[in-house]
Amino acid sequence: MSIKSTNRKFYEEAYSSRTFLKVLLKHFFSYDQLAKTRRNIRAISQLPNYSRSMSVLDYGFGHGTFLLRLPRKHQNSGCELSQEAMKNVERLCSFVRRKATLYSSDEFASASQALTFDLVCCSHVIEHVDDEKSLLELFHSVLAEDGHLLLNVPINEVWVDPKHVRSYKAESIRQLLSGSGFHVERMVEEDRWSAWILHHEYVATVRRKLPFRLVRLSFSLLPVRVLDFLERILPRRYEPQQLLVLAKKK
Numbered sequence: 001m002s003i004k005s006t007n008r009k010f011y012e013e014a015y016s017s018r019t020f021l022k023v024l025l026k027h028f029f030s031y032d033q034l035a036k037t038r039r040n041i042r043a044i045s046q047l048p049n050y051s052r053s054m055s056v057l058d059y060g061f062g063h064g065t066f067l068l069r070l071p072r073k074h075q076n077s078g079c080e081l082s083q084e085a086m087k088n089v090e091r092l093c094s095f096v097r098r099k100a101t102l103y104s105s106d107e108f109a110s111a112s113q114a115l116t117f118d119l120v121c122c123s124h125v126i127e128h129v130d131d132e133k134s135l136l137e138l139f140h141s142v143l144a145e146d147g148h149l150l151l152n153v154p155i156n157e158v159w160v161d162p163k164h165v166r167s168y169k170a171e172s173i174r175q176l177l178s179g180s181g182f183h184v185e186r187m188v189e190e191d192r193w194s195a196w197i198l199h200h201e202y203v204a205t206v207r208r209k210l211p212f213r214l215v216r217l218s219f220s221l222l223p224v225r226v227l228d229f230l231e232r233i234l235p236r237r238y239e240p241q242q243l244l245v246l247a248k249k250k
Contacts, residue, residue, distance in 0.1 A: 003130040007163055008081050011062075015084035023088045024095070026063050031197075031216035033065040036123050036152060036242065038224040039190055040066050043244045044119060044150055046186070054118040057142065060125035061102075064089035068098050077101040077117070079108040109138075116144050123152035127164045136180035143249045149182060150246055155189065156239035158198040173245055182247035189240035192231050193219060196238045 026033065044050060054074045058067040061078035062085055070076045078100055080086050086102055093100055103111065120139045129135050139149055153168045154161075174184050197219075201212055219227065 003128070003165055004081070007128050010163060011082040012084050015082050015088055020088075020091060023063070023092065027065055027068070027092060029217060029220050030063065030065070031220040032194075033063050034220045035191055035194055037066040037069055039242060039244055040121060040123055040150060040152055041069060042224065043152075043186070043188075043246055044121065044148075046246075047119070047148060049118065055116065055144075056119045056121065057115075057117045059120060059122045059139070061085070061089060064092050066121065066123060067100055068092060068096060072098070075101075077103065077115075079103045079105055081105045112138060112142050115142050117142055117147060118144050119148050119150065121150045121152075123150070124154060126151065127153055127166060127168065130165060132166075132176065133180060136176070136182070140181045140249060145249065147249045148185075148246060149177075149249070150244070151177070152242055152244050154241060155243045156195065156241060158195055158241070159202045168243065170243060173243060177245065177247045181250050183250050184245060184247045186244075186246040188244050189242070190228075190244060191240055191242040192234050192238045193227055194241040196234060198241075199238065 052073075056070055056074045056076050058070070058076070058078045061067040061080050064078070064085075067076060067078045067089065076099070078089065080089070080102070081104075083104065086104060089100075089102060092098075108115075120143055122135075122139065126132050126135060136149075143149065151173065153173065154164070155168060155170075157164075157167065170187055170189065174187070177184055197212055197215060
């Protein structure tokens with residue numbers, strides 16, 4: 001079974017079992033989703049033209065947490081491998097009265113030659129694909145001149161996700177992007193809290209699942225600036241879990 005088929009099967013099953021209430025709870029209160037989304041938003045908000053209308057693609061939108069938090073003034077689109085995820089986000093769009101153009105991965109591959117975006121966001125996706133260079137070539141082809149790519153990849157992983165094809169470090173990402181027609185403008189490693197949580201859930205001798213579900217919920221309600229401040233007192237042995245890279249099309 002190919003990597004794409006393996007991921008499709010896993011995520012179709014993961015998304016298909018959700019009632020709409022579960023979809024809402026995952027969208028609004030999942031720390032895993034919000035830990036990525038808030039940092040992604042903060043990274044792209046530094047772009048000079050972010051305050052103006054932009055065409056934005058969220059490639060691999062999953063639960064739609066990031067896609068539906070993009071400003072309404074932008075022309076927002078999303079691409080997703082899972083049909084069940086697409087159905088869930090279509091319902092969410094209707095519920096929160098947001099507009100977004102959604103493509104399946106196959107539809108996007110067919111339509112990509114006619115599409116152009118000012119910004120492509122790819123968060124925790126590239127580590128799942130078999131051919132990372134082809135994916136970056138696709139992003140390069142759909143980006144406007146001087147367009148930007150935001151990549152968010154997991155680093156220093158506490159537990160091994162069998163769906164990940166490879167792991168990344170800052171230098172390997174820099175070389176990959178440089179060889180794919182991008183110039184890295186900003187790179188930052190963040191999110192020690194996720195390492196702390198995952199360590200206690202998966203690695204620590206005594207696992208307390210229920211309390212850490214409450215911890216996750218509490219963290220999901222805190223602004224990212226507060227989490228950043230609290231992270232300064234976190235023991236330094238916990239390594240950052242997210243590498244955010246903002247790159248410009250050459």
